[in-house]
Amino acid sequence: MRGLWRRSLQTRVVTSTIVLSALAIGFTGWALLRDVASELAESRRDVAVAEAKSGFQYAQDQLDSAVDTEAAPQSEALTQMVDSLTAARGTTRTYELLLKGPLSSDDALGPVRSSSAVSATTLPTALVDRVQTRDGTYWQFSDLSLSDTSDREPVVVVGRQLRAPGTGDTYALFYLFSMQDQQSTLTLMRNALLLGGLSMVLMVGGVAWLVSRQVLDPVRLARRIAERFASGNLEQRMHVRGEDDIARLSTSFNQMATNLQSQIRRLENLSRLQQRFVSDVSHELRTPLTTVQMASEVLFDARTAFDPQTARSAELLKGELDRFESLLSDLLDLSRFDAGAAQLELETVDLAEVARSCADDPMLQRAGIEVMVEDGGVAAPVLADPRRIDRIVRNLLANAAKYSKSATVSVTVAQNDSGASLSVRDFGVGLDSDETQRVFDRFWRADPARVQGGTGLGLPIAREDAALHGGTLQVWGQLGQGTEFILTIPKHMGETSVPALVSELAP
Numbered sequence: 030m031r032g033l034w035r036r037s038l039q040t041r042v043v044t045s046t047i048v049l050s051a052l053a054i055g056f057t058g059w060a061l062l063r064d065v066a067s068e069l070a071e072s073r074r075d076v077a078v079a080e081a082k083s084g085f086q087y088a089q090d091q092l093d094s095a096v097d098t099e100a101a102p103q104s105e106a107l108t109q110m111v112d113s114l115t116a117a118r119g120t121t122r123t124y125e126l127l128l129k130g131p132l133s134s135d136d137a138l139g140p141v142r143s144s145s146a147v148s149a150t151t152l153p154t155a156l157v158d159r160v161q162t163r164d165g166t167y168w169q170f171s172d173l174s175l176s177d178t179s180d181r182e183p184v185v186v187v188g189r190q191l192r193a194p195g196t197g198d199t200y201a202l203f204y205l206f207s208m209q210d211q212q213s214t215l216t217l218m219r220n221a222l223l224l225g226g227l228s229m230v231l232m233v234g235g236v237a238w239l240v241s242r243q244v245l246d247p248v249r250l251a252r253r254i255a256e257r258f259a260s261g262n263l264e265q266r267m268h269v270r271g272e273d274d275i276a277r278l279s280t281s282f283n284q285m286a287t288n289l290q291s292q293i294r295r296l297e298n299l300s301r302l303q304q305r306f307v308s309d310v311s312h313e314l315r316t317p318l319t320t321v322q323m324a325s326e327v328l329f330d331a332r333t334a335f336d337p338q339t340a341r342s343a344e345l346l347k348g349e350l351d352r353f354e355s356l357l358s359d360l361l362d363l364s365r366f367d368a369g370a371a372q373l374e375l376e377t378v379d380l381a382e383v384a385r386s387c388a389d390d391p392m393l394q395r396a397g398i399e400v401m402v403e404d405g406g407v408a409a410p411v412l413a414d415p416r417r418i419d420r421i422v423r424n425l426l427a428n429a430a431k432y433s434k435s436a437t438v439s440v441t442v443a444q445n446d447s448g449a450s451l452s453v454r455d456f457g458v459g460l461d462s463d464e465t466q467r468v469f470d471r472f473w474r475a476d477p478a479r480v481q482g483g484t485g486l487g488l489p490i491a492r493e494d495a496a497l498h499g500g501t502l503q504v505w506g507q508l509g510q511g512t513e514f515i516l517t518i519p520k521h522m523g524e525t526s527v528p529a530l531v532s533e534l535a536p
């Protein structure tokens with residue numbers, strides 16, 4: 030859900046529109062209902078008070094006309110009055126009655142006569158107190174149950190004191206008007222508002238979805254085209270339709286794409302030209318170099334006949350010409366990679382065997398390096414070009430001998446289903462993270478001042494060789510801890526392989 034929210038603009042637009050419109054509609058509905066409810070209650074109260082007042086008048090008249098001074102007949106007269114009042118409108122009666130009194134009675138509540146199951150205790154005490162202590166008509170909204178069985182319902186209670194002139198007793202008469210009808214009207218209205226609000230929110234959500242689609246579809250199309258452009262399809266352009274913002278975006282995008290394309294083409298041409306130049310120069314230098322090299326061999330062989338200074342010059346000449354020759358052959362190799370002309374001569378190569386034979390190189394023994402090979406005693410066969418694999422491993426070992434100042438180098442071979450890996454690990458000076466990133470750059474050397482005779486092309490060529498097999502050459506290093514190179518070659522050509530070794534130097 031969170032991913033969808035982050036990724037999809039449309040989800041965000043539609044969700045926030047729905048939430049905001051639901052809030053607005055909810056608030057409006059709530060305010061409307063509140064107003065209607067108070068309006069309904071007030072009008073019901075006005076009608077109830079008016080009706081109650083005429084009832085009070087009738088009751089007072091009844092009491093006034095009864096001239097009994099005895100309590101018993103007066104009580105009977107009152108009961109009759111309550112009965113006649115409540116019976117008056119039969120089933121269409123809109124109120125319940127409760128007569129309390131005489132209020133001077135010792136009984137705290139006083140005798141009560143009422144039209145239904147309403148009891149004096151169910152009446153709101155605040156209102157009862159006010160009516161009993163003061164003259165005048167009082168009302169209050171309340172929630173009461175008007176019979177034994179019915180649930181509580183909203184009522185408006187109106188009360189007033191009555192005085193019997195015969196005995197001088199006072200009574201409290203309460204009218205209870207049900208507000209069930211108003212309640213039902215409110216419920217009906219609330220349901221209607223809820224339904225209306227819900228469909229409105231859904232409608233607004235739908236509209237937001239449609240509108241956002243209208244805007245986002247061209248943006249999505251632009252994104253797809255930009256992605257295709259970024260993945261190298263430089264001919265991709267957007268369709269420009271109309272003159273709106275999207276059309277202007279498309280025009281700008283197309284302009285940018287055209288500029289980028291021409292820049293890229295220009296750089297590609299330049300790079301091709303440079304590659305051609307390097308390749309041509311290397312080829313051109315080859316023939317004269319061979320001649321010069323032959324001449325230097327002659328001088329080198331005859332050096333014993335020269336005076337010491339000339340003999341030293343002959344040695345230097347041969348050394349530098351050898352270096353020159355190896356640089357030229359490296360450059361030619363690289364230009365073959367660049368031109369896509371490098372060829373593989375595939376056969377089954379056992380990486381464990383390669384590791385052992387390279388470790389036996391007398392050059393390493395001369396450099397005083399002890400190479401430990403760990404191959405698990407099993408062959409690690411891959412389909413590869415043995416000459417190139419051999420060159421990679423020899424280069425890695427020679428580098429370890431030349432640069433690491435490590436006394437031991439360990440070579441490990443391992444394999445998994447997808448391929449075989451060979452690691453060359455030294456325990457010398459190491460490389461920092463910045464250096465490990467640059468170690469495969471052409472002509473790069475960690476410290477150009479280190480006079481080790483390298484050209485900075487060995488590792489770039491090794492990586493190209495690995496890539497030509499569909500494999501990888503990775504490096505890890507830590508200053509003072511050493512360096513580890515891991516070569517991985519897939520077992521089957523054209524498939525990708527997962528390295529079978531993990532470097533200890535990996536962070």
Ligand code: ADP
Nearest residue numbers: 428429432433474475483484485486487488512
């Ligand atoms: P070259 O050996 O011809 O200089 P490479 O491409 O083989 O070129 O190596 C590039 C640079 O990487 C070297 O000059 C050296 O500074 C650094 N380097 C390579 N291998 C190691 C290693 N095992 N330990 C430390 N530095 C290394």
